Amino acid sequence: MSLFRRQARAQPHADRDVLDDLLLARIACAGGATRPQLVRDLGPLFANKLSPAEWRGRTDAALIRLADESQVRENRGRYRASEDGAMAVARFLGEKEAHARAWSEQRDLWLVAKALGADAAKPNVRKALARPEGLSALIVQKAFGLALREALSPSKLRTALALVALERASETGKAAKPGTLSADDNRKLAAQLLQSPRDVSTDARLIAALSAEQVGAARAEIEMLRLGLLRRLAAGAEEKHREIPAPKRSAPISAKASQRPGLAQFSAGVLNAARFHAEGWPGNRKAFISQVWEAIRTSHPEWGLSEIEFKDMLAGAHRAGQLVLASADLKNKRDIKEFEDSAILYKNTVWHFVRVED
Numbered sequence: 271m272s273l274f275r276r277q278a279r280a281q282p283h284a285d286r287d288v289l290d291d292l293l294l295a296r297i298a299c300a301g302g303a304t305r306p307q308l309v310r311d312l313g314p315l316f317a318n319k320l321s322p323a324e325w326r327g328r329t330d331a332a333l334i335r336l337a338d339e340s341q342v343r344e345n346r347g348r349y350r351a352s353e354d355g356a357m358a359v360a361r362f363l364g365e366k367e368a369h370a371r372a373w374s375e376q377r378d379l380w381l382v383a384k385a386l387g388a389d390a391a392k393p394n395v396r397k398a399l400a401r402p403e404g405l406s407a408l409i410v411q412k413a414f415g416l417a418l419r420e421a422l423s424p425s426k427l428r429t430a431l432a433l434v435a436l437e438r439a440s441e442t443g444k445a446a447k448p449g450t451l452s453a454d455d456n457r458k459l460a461a462q463l464l465q466s467p468r469d470v471s472t473d474a475r476l477i478a479a480l481s482a483e484q485v486g487a488a489r490a491e492i493e494m495l496r497l498g499l500l501r502r503l504a505a506g507a508e509e510k511h512r513e514i515p516a517p518k519r520s521a522p523i524s525a526k527a528s529q530r531p532g533l534a535q536f537s538a539g540v541l542n543a544a545r546f547h548a549e550g551w552p553g554n555r556k557a558f559i560s561q562v563w564e565a566i567r568t569s570h571p572e573w574g575l576s577e578i579e580f581k582d583m584l585a586g587a588h589r590a591g592q593l594v595l596a597s598a599d600l601k602n603k604r605d606i607k608e609f610e611d612s613a614i615l616y617k618n619t620v621w622h623f624v625r626v627e628d
Contacts, residue, residue, distance in 0.1 A: 288504055289316075290332050291362045294351060295381060297342055298359040299373045302350035305329070311373060313546055314497060315504040317569040322545045365391065382496050385503040388418045395420065402492040403474065406481035409495060413484045414463070424473035425453070431460035431480075488574035497568050531573055536583055537592035539570055540624060548626040556596055556623035559584065560611035581614050588621070595621035 296311055297303050303311070309329055316325050333349065336342040341355030351359065356368035363380050371380070379399050383390035386408055390396055398404030398421035407421040414434050416422070422430065432451070436459060451459070453473075461470050465483050470476040478490035485498025531539065543565035544557040563580050566573070575583070588595040597620055598609060612622040 289328060290336060291358070292381070292504060293329065293332050294336060294341060294355055295359050295362065295376055296373060297336075297349045298351035298356050298368070298370060299376050300370045302348050303373075304348050305333070308333075308349070310546060311377075314565070314569045315500050317542065317565075318501060319505070322542055364389070377500070378496060381503065382499050385499040386412050386418065388412070392419070402490060402495070403477070405492055405495050406477050406490050409481040409484050409499070410477055413480070424477055427477055428453070428456055428460050428473040431463055431476075432456040435459045435462045486572055488571045493568055494571040497571065529572065530575070531570075533583070533587055533590060533592060536573075537587045539566060539573075540584065540587065541593055541626065543569060544624040544626050548624075553627075555626040557626060558605075558608045558612045559595075559614060559622060559624060560608050562624050584624070585614055585616055585621075594625040594627075596623040596625045598622045 292312055292315065293308055296308055309326055312329075313322070313325055316328070320328065333342065333344075336355065337344065339354075341352055341358055342349045343352055344350075351368075353368075356370070360366065360368045363384055379396050380390045382399055382405070383395065388395050388399070388408055390399065395408075395418070398408055403424075404421040407424075407427055408418055410416075410427060410431070411418055411422060414431060416427075416430055432455075439462070457470060457473060457476055460476055461467055464470075464479060470479060481495060482488065482490040485495055485502070487494035487498045540562055544562050546565060547557040547561040548555040550556055559581070563577055566575070566580060567577075584593075584595065587593050595614065609622055614621040
């Protein structure tokens with residue numbers, strides 16, 4: 271047995287509860303998955319914890335464990351789940367039968383539901399998970415101990431949250447009931463559950479703000495909410511199949527407050543993201559700026575950067591020597607949109623790529 275294989279088998283069993291099951295959930299999708307697909311599709315869930323090299327190493331070790339357990343089979347570089355592996359995924363997702371779904375459905379509905387502790391087998395839950403408003407509602411309902419049978423409407427959820435706020439403010443919990451107050455008064459009460467209580471103009475904005483706080487997202491965009499939830503699921507090595515706890519106080523689930531990165535932190539994050547998307551040969555690998563932006567937007571929502579701010583900081587990092595941007599010598603017509611979306615104009619130069627030195 272090789273040293274690498276012995277090391278893979280020696281990994282703590284706790285890893286099995288998150289990394290192995292997440293990889294297996296991806297492999298069990300229709301068509302299986304190649305190693306590059308696994309690295310790309312699950313990388314964002316671990317990008318805040320592992321460097322690209324560490325992530326690739328963990329992926330390889332997990333694939334060896336899954337193969338040793340006869341849960342995956344590899345043929346010509348493509349991994350597929352065995353019957354035992356497919357049933358392991360079904361158990362992980364709380365199903366009685368195995369299903370070979372598309373990865374987008376597996377990730378956005380079933381794995382997100384797993385992270386929430388919701389039942390994705392219910393059509394009304396799946397419908398809610400597919401909409402930003404519905405997902406926001408379920409996140410808030412979970413966080414404040416409300417049932418997850420369905421996504422409550424903004425008005426119903428506002429009233430329920432006002433009651434939570436009143437019960438927390440009163441030692442006896444016998445303060446005036448939200449039903450006796452106006453909608454504006456209820457909203458003001460519910461807004462006390464925000465990390466920084468403030469007036470919110472509508473119920474929808476209140477729910478959006480609370481949901482973003484609870485998963486550490488800069489905004490209540492559906493991709494950011496999903497990523498925050500899936501990272502919570504991926505971080506469950508210390509507790510099997512960890513779910514979002516219902517906090518006793520209004521602190522957000524994410525321990526890190528949203529904050530702009532310093533130039534060194536920003537540059538390191540950009541280079542890590544660029545390595546996943548770089549193309550070319552060793553010594554001349556480059557990643558489109560637009561692809562790096564999409565990776566940063568989803569992997570670091572806590573930075574709260576707009577695309578304009580990202581490109582401005584990118585140019586500043588280049589001028590400071592923290593990273594190197596490059597221009598395109600020849601433009602492939604097939605990639606014209608990438609060139610247009612990537613362009614950063616500086617004096618008489620237009621940059622399109624982030625250069626990767628490895």
